[in-house]
Amino acid sequence: MSKKIGLFYGTQTGKTESAAEIIRDAFGGDVVTLHDISQADIADFAEYECLIIGSPTWNIGELQSDWEGIYPDLDEVDFTGKMVAYFGTGDQIGYADNFQDAMGILEEKISQQGGKTVGYWPTDGYDFGASKAVRNGKFCGLALDDDNQSDLTDERIQAWVRMLKSEFSL
Numbered sequence: 659m660s661k662k663i664g665l666f667y668g669t670q671t672g673k674t675e676s677a678a679e680i681i682r683d684a685f686g687g688d689v690v691t692l693h694d695i696s697q698a699d700i701a702d703f704a705e706y707e708c709l710i711i712g713s714p715t716w717n718i719g720e721l722q723s724d725w726e727g728i729y730p731d732l733d734e735v736d737f738t739g740k741m742v743a744y745f746g747t748g749d750q751i752g753y754a755d756n757f758q759d760a761m762g763i764l765e766e767k768i769s770q771q772g773g774k775t776v777g778y779w780p781t782d783g784y785d786f787g788a789s790k791a792v793r794n795g796k797f798c799g800l801a802l803d804d805d806n807q808s809d810l811t812d813e814r815i816q817a818w819v820r821m822l823k824s825e826f827s828l
């Protein structure tokens with residue numbers, strides 16, 4: 659595996675950070691480098707051909723606050739030629755009409771800036787009303803819900819990473 663992957667995540671209470679660590683470990687070796695977006699610079703995206711972007715949804719349909727801060731600057735980043743996978747953490751029962759919105763908001767912006775989305779994930783096995791992260795009946799990335807389905811997080815990540823290894827051509 660010669661390609662390096664940059665995983666950029668934001669977190670408020672640690673769940674998205676834990677998921678990021680499990681994703682990194684699932685790739686094995688030192689393929690994935692973690693970047694807490696609160697410590698990162700937009701120039702850091704340029705170092706990677708493959709990116710993974712993670713955010714929880716907060717405050718009813720909003721980005722995690724560090725992503726919120728950097729979001730306007732994404733207009734200056736060229737993601738052309740990069741493959742980008744997304745994951746989110748959310749609460750499908752407590753926030754059923756905004757489940758995983760942050761993942762959708764980031765995917766929309768980064769796609770507009772040239773990123774090619776990989777790692778779509780089925781909506782089967784979830785029960786929610788509405789989500790900005792759904793594209794043609796699938797999530798635009800891996801949806802995790804540690805508030806209600808923490809027992810599924812590990813197996814979802816392992817299956818998604820197996821898929822990504824192939825989509826990233828690792």
Ligand SMILES: Cc1cc2nc3c(=O)[nH]c(=O)nc-3n(C[C@H](O)[C@H](O)[C@H](O)COP(=O)(O)O)c2cc1C
Pocket residue numbers: 668669670671672673674675714715716717718719720722747748749750753756757758759804805
């Ligand atoms: C005040 C509050 C608002 C939230 N809003 C949403 C929401 O709109 N949509 C959603 O899917 N999850 C929502 N959540 C759930 C969080 O996204 C979820 O707990 C997530 O795993 C937190 O990730 P973190 O620990 O990385 O910050 C909300 C949680 C709280 C406490």
